[in-house]
Amino acid sequence: MNGFRLSAGAIGVAAMLALTACGSGKSVDGGDETGADGVKHGPGVTDKAIGVGMITDLTGPYAPLGKSISQGAQLYFEQVNKDGGICGRTVEPQVRDMGYDAQKSVGAYTELEPKVAAFAHFIGSATVGAVQDRIAKSGPLTLVLAWSPQMLGSERIQMTGTTYAVDVINGVDYAVEKHGLKSGDKIGHIYVEGDYGVDSLAGSTYAARQHGMTVVEQKVKATDADMTSQVAAMKSEGVKAIVLSTSPKQTASAVGVAAAQGLKVPFLGSNSSFAPQLLDTPVGPALTANFVVMQAASPLSADLEAMKKLAADYTAKYPDATLDNGVMAGYTTAAITGDALKLACGKKDLTREGIIAAHRSQNAWDGGFGGTMDFTDVNQPPSRETHILQPDKASAGGLKIIQEASASENAQKYEIKIG
Template sequence: MKRVLIPALLAVASAAAGAQAQGVSKTEIVVGTIQDLSGPLAGYGKQARNGMQLRVDELNEQGGIHGRRMVLKVEDSGYDPRKAVLAAQKLVNQDKIFIMAGHIGTAHNLAAMPIQFEKNVINFMPLTAAREMYEPFHKLKYSFAVPYYEQVRVMLPRLAKEKGSKKVCVHYQDDDFGQEILKGTEAATKAMGVEIAEKTSFKRGATEFSSQVAKLKAANCDMVVMGTLIRETIGTIGESRKTGFNPTFLGTSGAYTDLIPRLGGKAMDGFYAAMTTQHPYLDEASQPIRFWANKYKTKFNEDPTVFSAYGYIIIDALVRAAEKAGPNLNTESFGKAMDGMNYPADIFGSAPSSFTATKRLGSNASRLSQLQEGRWKVVADYGK
């Protein structure tokens, strides 16, 4: 009799453990995200939130994951790491989320992750391309964004050679985000056998860049690597154009957004940015993107952007892994599903990606786009 009961009891205990996983009930999977909805990256945050919500709604209309609907809990950090900590505490301890997905900001993720990890909550595909999102290794880290460091390390020598640049400079936000771009610039220039001609920095939230531009101009920089996001990119390039300073400006995926030409105007033409996922220009998009964009616009009354696509992609990746994990969804079963996860190239042009028990960055491949006549155009594709 005992030989029959013991395996049965173990099976019941295992099922109970799965049912008791934080954020997973018989009917729901609770997912959290922290976005900037009121600060300098509110444009990014609102678009990412909308893209995430669209995929969640699609999933729930289709019956959910193994009978469970997904619930998305959103908190606003205002792009302030201190507020990100408070947001993480609420999501983890009060809302009891199962997983944190698509949290925006480098310093913000670094501040929030200890709170999550203490409660065994995964940090899934954050909206930052810092290497700390997958290094050092942690079983609860999964990153999809090609590191800023790698974007600059690979693209800077290629573009400098093409342009015949002799004096490379760097202009960066003085925080974890900017430091990654500074380090990438240092690695690239070392490989090129040149010194960085000038380094200028600014505090997070800065709006005035005249002194930094004056220094870059005085150093005769002919290429400036930009550790900037939205308004810092616009402010720096705008100030440079006004003073007759026109080097080649190279940014990262952090500045790859339609908001740059929309808010900065014609002066932004010529700006380069490393990127992966492409902004969906609907008049030249494929039929699958137009279909997706129509659903997005019907729901949110605005056209989608690249950050809308990021949000959608992140939740879609989460859904695929949760489905693979099976009915007994918990942190361990989700991790096992991710250990052999392969994601194909998507409709937005993102490169294929894969994860293993030791590989927590999906892909290291980036490409290069340039603003031409107010639109991003891919000028160097993957591996070229």
């Protein structure tokens, strides 16, 4: 998800709320108890229940995905509870909408932090960034749906898949192989300001340099809707491919404008750039013809039993909802959270430190969703592999695999810089 710089007012609110929380007398390091079953537990856990938080976007620019993410996670925990819960306790999901606003994220985190054992998801680099120091210092295990390298380095914060930059490197290497890009060519990159765009641009710049190519870059704001001038600039420069690290609506504009202007080049979209609803718009045919998505996670259409069951269960639970990548993302991060809780239960330690230690002990998590993730190194993403996906209206979630997950040589050797 893309981000934005906090205003002085937002920083002030964050600081004030942080001081309020610190002065509340609630300590994540103190107050641990041992239940009647001999299980130690900390904040968010009682003898009967485990609180799990979700901070999402239900009213902002990523609202469609945010809804799917939250519903996917709620489906997982509902199924867990039907099977008896975790450690003999009912899991109680608590969802808060922050509308992709940093100040609202601070408020949501401040409210939920004392009440939950973990955050099954927290959407957005900038929104997580508003409370990142607090999470890193004393917060619970937090699964973030943000792929900036700034999310690395803390045992308490866990991204899934890989960084924006690594996805883009794999995508550019795919374009070189499949579309014949060569030394001396130019590739375009339209990217939204903030961590999302900055790290994606780092990836395209690195990959282009490895192939003797150059990048024509165009930065846009999250609120920009019309990509006409950006596409015109790309056309005038004679680019051979265009990377899009944008919102879905911006992607639709860029691909649609290019089709109208007769610019027939491949488009490579970062993992937050697409929503299947776009296939029902006039730009749908152009997306199907010239656009691919670079994404670490398997799509809903993957030939995996776990994915087929998820699609069927979600459709049964939410018959009027759209199947999209948010469903898979929410369910998967919930499953990662659930597995950490189960492992911690096995150690009879549902304190925050116990849950985090259990989670970080896993070096090959799969969950049946394809591709393994290593959670043991806090300074590295859990994977460097990327799927190449093509929009397809007939496929579950609107995407089909055209290249299975893999990590190019350039992606493997790319040095990820934290901070």
